[in-house]
Amino acid sequence: TSDEVTVTDAALRKIAADYTREPGVRQFERLLAKALRKAATNLGTEAGTADDVTSLVIDAPDLVDYLGRPRFTPESFERTAVPG
Numbered sequence: 595t596s597d598e599v600t601v602t603d604a605a606l607r608k609i610a611a612d613y614t615r616e617p618g619v620r621q622f623e624r625l626l627a628k629a630l631r632k633a634a635t636n637l638g639t640e641a642g643t644a645d646d647v648t649s650l651v652i653d654a655p656d657l658v659d660y661l662g663r664p665r666f667t668p669e670s671f672e673r674t675a676v677p678g
Contacts, residue, residue: 597649599633601626604654612664613657629660 606626614621633650640648652660 598637599630599650599652601629601652602654605629605652605657608654608657608664609661612666613661615666625661629657632660 609625609629610622613625629652633652637648637650657664
């Protein structure tokens, strides 16, 4: 729930900038869902009982742990923006 996992604005911007390159939100939603599933798994393994619910914040530096390395970098965009 929103009480258990929080995604910062910086993390959302980093997903949009470094992990997706499409104008729509389909891939963005998939990656966000993937990060939230991994966060839920981490919460489930860390919490010993149902009463011991902790809060987890996903920030931009944490995305490498949840989504892997960024698929796109600003440098790669600049290199491929010029034809030839």
